[in-house]
Amino acid sequence: MNQSQQRNIHNQGGQIPQILNGKYRILQALATGSYGCVYQAYDITQNKFVCIKKIKRLTIHQIGGYGTATQNMREYSILNSLNHDNIIKLIDQFYVKKPQDQCENQENITLCMVFDYIDQNLDIFIKNFEKKKSYIPLIYIKSILYQIVLGIYEMHVNGFIHRDVKPANILISAQGQVKIADLGLARQVTQKRQTFTPGWITLWYRPLEMLNNQTNYTKAVDIWSLGCVFGEMVRLMPLFRGQNEPEQASKIIQSLGIPTEFSDYNCLREKYNPEQPFNYERNFPYLPEDGIDLLKGMLNINPSQRFTAKQCKEHRFFDQIKDLSLEEINQIAQKQSEQCQKNYLENQKKIEENKLRIQQEQEQQRLKLLQQYQQNRQKCESLEASPEYDL
Numbered sequence: 001m002n003q004s005q006q007r008n009i010h011n012q013g014g015q016i017p018q019i020l021n022g023k024y025r026i027l028q029a030l031a032t033g034s035y036g037c038v039y040q041a042y043d044i045t046q047n048k049f050v051c052i053k054k055i056k057r058l059t060i061h062q063i064g065g066y067g068t069a070t071q072n073m074r075e076y077s078i079l080n081s082l083n084h085d086n087i088i089k090l091i092d093q094f095y096v097k098k099p100q101d102q103c104e105n106q107e108n109i110t111l112c113m114v115f116d117y118i119d120q121n122l123d124i125f126i127k128n129f130e131k132k133k134s135y136i137p138l139i140y141i142k143s144i145l146y147q148i149v150l151g152i153y154e155m156h157v158n159g160f161i162h163r164d165v166k167p168a169n170i171l172i173s174a175q176g177q178v179k180i181a182d183l184g185l186a187r188q189v190t191q192k193r194q195t196f197t198p199g200w201i202t203l204w205y206r207p208l209e210m211l212n213n214q215t216n217y218t219k220a221v222d223i224w225s226l227g228c229v230f231g232e233m234v235r236l237m238p239l240f241r242g243q244n245e246p247e248q249a250s251k252i253i254q255s256l257g258i259p260t261e262f263s264d265y266n267c268l269r270e271k272y273n274p275e276q277p278f279n280y281e282r283n284f285p286y287l288p289e290d291g292i293d294l295l296k297g298m299l300n301i302n303p304s305q306r307f308t309a310k311q312c313k314e315h316r317f318f319d320q321i322k323d324l325s326l327e328e329i330n331q332i333a334q335k336q337s338e339q340c341q342k343n344y345l346e347n348q349k350k351i352e353e354n355k356l357r358i359q360q361e362q363e364q365q366r367l368k369l370l371q372q373y374q375q376n377r378q379k380c381e382s383l384e385a386s387p388e389y390d391l
Contacts, residue, residue, distance in 0.1 A: 019044075020112060021094045024052060036110075040117060049117035050091070054110055075184045076113065078160055086151035088115050088171065088181040118179060122229070123167035130236045135286060135344045137336035139321065140176070141233045143329045146318045147178035148226060153309035155180075156219045159189050163200045165225035167232060176326040189219065201225060203248055204238045208258075209303050211249040220303035223312065227298025234284050234291075256301055286343050290317040 018026045024041040027049075031038040036055045043050050079090040092114035122144065129136050148170060155162055163185040171179040185200050201210060207224035209217050231239040240255065242248030255278045280292045287295070294317045297307035307315075321329060 020052065020096060021092075024050065024114065026052070041114075051115045051117045053113045053115070054096075055112075074186060074188075076111070078183050078186050078188070079113070082154060082158060082160070084151055084154040086147045086178055086180060087154060088179045088183075091115060115181075116179075118171040118173050120172050120174070121168050121181075122170035122172055122233075125172050126167060126233060126236055132341070133344055133348075134337065134341040135236065135347075136233055137333040137340050138286075138288075138291075139329050139332045139336060141230075141291075142318055142321045143176060143324075143326070144170075144172065144178055144233065145226075145230055146313075146321060148180060148229070149309060149312045149318075151178070151180040152222050152226060153313050155186070156222070156309045160186050161189055161219050162186050162222050162225075164202060164205075165222050165229060166202045166205045167229055170229070176329060203245070204228065204241055206245075206248065207303065208249060208252055208301055211245050211252070218303060219309070220306045223298050223306050223309065224303075226312070227295055230295055230298060231284070234287050234295075252301075256299065258301055285347065288317075290315070293317070 020026065020041070023043055023045045025044055027040045027042060029037055030040055030051070036053065039052045039054065041050050041052045042048070076090075076093065079088070083089070090113055094112050094114075096110040096112060125144075126136070148165075152162065152165070160183075162180065162183065164182060165180075169180065169182040171181050173179075201207075201221060205225040205228045207217075207221050210221060228239050240248060240251040242251050257278070280287075280296060284292060284295070294307070294312065294315045297311065297315075300306040324332075
């Protein structure tokens, strides 16, 4: 622990930090939302940093005695049902009560869930490589993706859908250990054709079946999101960046098209005609053939034909890293780093050259149209000046 961290533990802005449950000293707020707040804290009994999620404004009269909102109760229940190295672990939970005179004559209850603290997520990890002007070493992509797949597989075999797989919800330790986090939108699947709310999953990672407002979607929605995350790690940018649901559906269809046998989306096919078939090899020039095959399986428009978590887990793309330690993976990544920087600069040069070519073609087209306009105008002026025109 460095001196700055020690100062934060003992002094926070000149005030004594709040201590929860007699052992957790609050250091700083990390995020806020409709559910409450997430804090970095320090466990003074275990001498380690933790993350505390506080669920705000719960009253004892709401639901089931302690009134936890349904969404948070699901997260709490699911976290207690899962125990896997690649899923964030709930290490403690407790309730904080406020006096009745501070909460409008109702006893106010705050649920606090405690997790291991990991200060980096996959979104930050990707952006750091972009800042360094380097692609992510392939060995890192394999390791990170494989660990996410293992966590998703564990959820699926236990009957749960995550419903919000995205880089911001994937935590990565300094050693390369991956944890799937934020199970607030997760649901249990209790039957084969179950009805769910269609609007979940962050827009850029939402599959076409949910954009089409289908409510009987399956675990395959997580695999689509995972494919989007995979592609983002390779390209250092999200694959489909729509500003709203219709635009998101358009971007997906224009890139991937819709299988002719997939009649569920006939209305979308008519509305968003694909401009040209998506070329995986051109869009992912540094991804090997087995990686392309896995990505295609994850991004299959038809959820019934999309790879399952089990198929992803057993895919040959991961054969290289299954028996490697995180330390060995880090060593290999260091050797790949220089080539990744060269590939990035080479591809950026190609992108700039392509942009310049397009601009030149557009300028040539503009000049051609201008020339045609001028020629037509001259013809009109000649016609107006002729004696026949006066008659």
